[in-house]
Amino acid sequence: MTDFSVLLLDDEPTWLALHESRLKQARLVCHPTQDAKEAIKIAKTNPSLKFALIDEILYVTPIPVVEEQREMQRWQGSGVIREIVAQRSDIQIIVVTAAAVSRSKGDNQLFRRETAKLRRQKGVIDIIHKSDIQEDPEGSYKWLIDLLKKPALSIKADVVTPKVMIGLGYTKEVHKAMAEQMGIARKQFLPIAPLLEKGGQRILDEFWQKATEKSVLLEMPGSKKLDRLHGIKPESSAFNILAFLAQKTEKQIQVIIREQDYHFSRRQSRKQTSELPEYEPLAVQDYTFGYDTDGRRGLRSGVQIEGKLSQNSPLKVAIHRLSRQLSEFNLGPASQLFSYELENGGYHPNFELGIVLYAVVD
Template sequence: MSDVGILILDDDERWLALHERRLIRAGFSCYSTQNATEAIKIAKTNPSVKFALIDEILYVPPIPVAEEQRELQRWQGKGVIREISAQRSDIKIIVVTAAPMSRSDGNSQLLIKETAKLRRQQGVIDIIHKSQIDEDPDDSYDWLIDLLKRPDFSDKASVTTPKVLIGLGFTQEIHQAMAEQMNIPRKPYLPIAPLLKKVGNKSKTLDEIWNKAEEKSILLEMPGSKKLDPILGIKERSNAFKILAFLAKKSELQHEVIICEQDYDCSRRKSKMYVDNIPENNRLSVQDFAFAHNTDGRRHLRYGVQLEGVTSKNSPLKVAISRLREQLSRFNVGRADKLLPYEPEHKGYQPGFELGIVLYSTKKEKAKK
């Protein structure tokens, strides 16, 4: 029996028994309860508890079948997590929930955002949906046990700082060959760092691997997690992808991770023409066409007219960074103003999150019967 204790909080007795049976079989000591107040007490007083499985929505047991007859407990999952994290920063929490799936109602983008909100809580290292356990209990509990047995990371590290990764997709055969070359077991996602350590010219090798990839995507990993979720909306040809790719490459090559004006080759957006037959060559005619006067006699630019060199003082990189911040903040990577701050000393932008590159197989293997 392991000396690592697992706190389990769920209002449903069936889920408590299911979690207990699997985790005890894996060698963990379990402390289970249906009561949120008791769970907080266990976490505060039992030093052997290092992990907690906590349900998000907690009703007073026994739970009536009719939803309108159910009564919520005083402490809900988020409150329990907040209370435990304030007292025991060493406890790593996994939220086991059915709520995001229910709230998203089949909308995959909404499901990812709802899941991301739960992950952003202090102390939470990952989320597991009850529907996933129902569909494939063996795989779900294997993942969970693998996560619980993972070597501990520093308690000083912020568990709310995620990692943004560039995923490079290859065929199963190439993916398998890379795993063998790195002398590590094949997993769904392989880190590229061990492969780069084996070569002399890391930069050239990274470019070769990059160019041979069949797919390229942006993935999000929370610290302590074994899962990678896609960040939707950032396409390979976008300026946001180019910025993240540049920074990820520098991170893997162990260079200073910063992007400056001279590093950025942008794809400018096409602007629409709002007016036709703009007079040419005659500067005064252009001014008469572009400007009008209001009732006070003040000159103003006509609606729909843009003058080159006057409309924006922002650099292309600054504009792209601002858009990227907003995209990442929508996926709860962090506050937009903290994600890519400007460093005056280097005259560039440094990420406030971790970056890296992973390799994955483009075709999923068929599930074993």
């Protein structure tokens, strides 16, 4: 038996029994329930709990056969997740869903969006579709059990963070040729490392220029699925910073960005409608400084000298904004995503980066 337990929440008794049976076969201790309120209570009071398998849509049990007669529980999956995370940030959550498939109605792009939305909830380390379990129960539960039993997940209390990937998109023909060049099976996403090993680091610049499109992707730790972050556009400073760091990662050199590495365009300031009058320097000096009764020269009462304003560096401001963006995608607390290295005078990411190649969908 393991030294941790797993919370199981599903309103359908058949699914709940199936989850429990499979996990118990793997010698995992389970706490099954059909009630959202009870699930929250178990999570708050059971210190051995380290994982939770939570259904997205929850109906009041027993669930009527007629859909119109069904009543939703007060707490839905997302609400349960928020309540648990607020009290127990150490609990890592896998969302179980059938709704993403039904809502997308065969639209692959909508399906990916719905899936990504679920995966980005705070505390969620990955999701699993009920349709996948039905099609391949052995493979699905093996993936799930391996995820739960990973030492890094079961021993550490911190939620595993995703990996940020820069995606370089090419036509299907080019994508196929690259797979053949690397001597690997053609997949939706291809690693760039084999190309760098064959052609050297300079080849990265060539592939960067030839890409039809560029994007930022988020890789989840369990399934290694990739979600596109539509909020970070290729022309933005956020993308430029991530792309610069990702290239350093793939080239296996020091992953750090310094002030001189950051190229940006200053915002144009609004033109002043009136010009400041010119002053006689000696007259200003005589007005500013005077002599006291003892004959000592000093600053006149009520006069202040405007000192030089301290301004944040452009890179520091950009890193701050990028950190806030990434924290919204559940990458981690904004304050912990980058570290400033005083010795090297630059910012180092506290998360993994990389580059993948993919075929552009027509």
